[in-house]
Amino acid sequence: xxxxxxQTEPFRWEGIEVRPYxxxxxxxxxxxxxxLFEGGDGLACELRYFEIAPGGWSSLERHHHAHAVMVxxxxxxxxxxxxxxxxxxxxxxxxxxxTWHQFQAGADAPLGFLxxxxxxxxxxxxxxxxxxAELRRDPAIAAFVRV
Amino acid sequence: xxxxxxQTEPFRWEGIEVRPYxxxxxxxxxxxxxxLFEGGDGLACELRYFEIAPGGWSSLERHHHAHAVMVxxxxxxxxxxxxxxxxxxxxxxxxxxxTWHQFQAGADAPLGFLxxxxxxxxxxxxxxxxxxAELRRDPAIAAFVRV
Numbered sequence: 001x002x003x004x005x006x007q008t009e010p011f012r013w014e015g016i017e018v019r020p021y022x023x024x025x026x027x028x029x030x031x032x033x034x035x036l037f038e039g040g041d042g043l044a045c046e047l048r049y050f051e052i053a054p055g056g057w058s059s060l061e062r063h064h065h066a067h068a069v070m071v072x073x074x075x076x077x078x079x080x081x082x083x084x085x086x087x088x089x090x091x092x093x094x095x096x097x098x099t100w101h102q103f104q105a106g107a108d109a110p111l112g113f114l115x116x117x118x119x120x121x122x123x124x125x126x127x128x129x130x131x132x133a134e135l136r137r138d139p140a141i142a143a144f145v146r147v
Numbered sequence: 148x149x150x151x152x153x154q155t156e157p158f159r160w161e162g163i164e165v166r167p168y169x170x171x172x173x174x175x176x177x178x179x180x181x182x183l184f185e186g187g188d189g190l191a192c193e194l195r196y197f198e199i200a201p202g203g204w205s206s207l208e209r210h211h212h213a214h215a216v217m218v219x220x221x222x223x224x225x226x227x228x229x230x231x232x233x234x235x236x237x238x239x240x241x242x243x244x245x246t247w248h249q250f251q252a253g254a255d256a257p258l259g260f261l262x263x264x265x266x267x268x269x270x271x272x273x274x275x276x277x278x279x280a281e282l283r284r285d286p287a288i289a290a291f292v293r294v
Contacts, residue, residue, distance in 0.1 A: 042213030045192035066189030
């Protein structure tokens with residue numbers, strides 16, 4: 001990438017492709033991904049911008065690598081382990097290693113966030129039926145999670 | 148830090164200290180530093196928020212590690228090697244390895260930006276008189292740099 005990349009319209013940048021979040025699936029909805037900074041050449045992390053449309057959600061998953069997230073548009077809710085937090089503008093969310101997590105936009109607002117991750121990272125694990133059943137023992141989480 | 152840190156007022160976060168940018172010196176002015184995400188535990192980088200007051204500037208320096216910067220408040224100008232770029236809201240700036248750089252706020256606007264860096268990084272090098280003289284051979288850079 002160039003050393004200077006302009007925002008051309010809100011949350012769109014020159015030369016940065018708006019990509020699908022993941023390959024096909026029904027375990028996520030209404031979410032795009034843009035890689036703002038690739039790693040390498042003196043950077044051990046990447047910085048991505050994700051945007052979840054109103055009513056959408058990211059995959060419920062966990063992995064060894066951590067996420068460092070900052071909300072920069074709209075608001076939403078995030079499952080981090082055994083709790084659900086309301087995340088508003090510029091709030092910071094850290095998803096620790098091996099912690100089940102899911103991001104959801106509000107019903108009437110998008111959720112746009114920056115996410116910093118290590119370049120070298122493991123593949124996310126998705127929950128099996130037993131894990132989902134265990135998570136759903138908490139009524140608040142049962143009402144929240146989409147799988 | 149907690150897994151969820153709220154923004155309490157614009158560009159201030161609960162429990163995150165507003166620190167001096169550097170120790171005493173005359174090679175920078177009007178700049179604060181907040182560490183939003185520390186590294187470790189699955190993160191090889193840190194994410195910091197710097198804010199330069201109107202008329203202020205960061206240290207002119209270079210180092211082996213890279214910077215990945217996103218403007219999130221106000222606007223300013225950035226020296227990256229041999230060019231000066233105008234950086235506005237949400238613009239991205241990558242400072243490559245061993246590249247002289249300096250951030251300056253506008254005369255009447257602050258410049259607030261996120262900066263991602265490797266946790267393990269080298270100490271910045273400041274320019275000696277010969278380097279400054281070389282940089283100043285370009286009239287635009289001569290008018291820009293503060294040392």
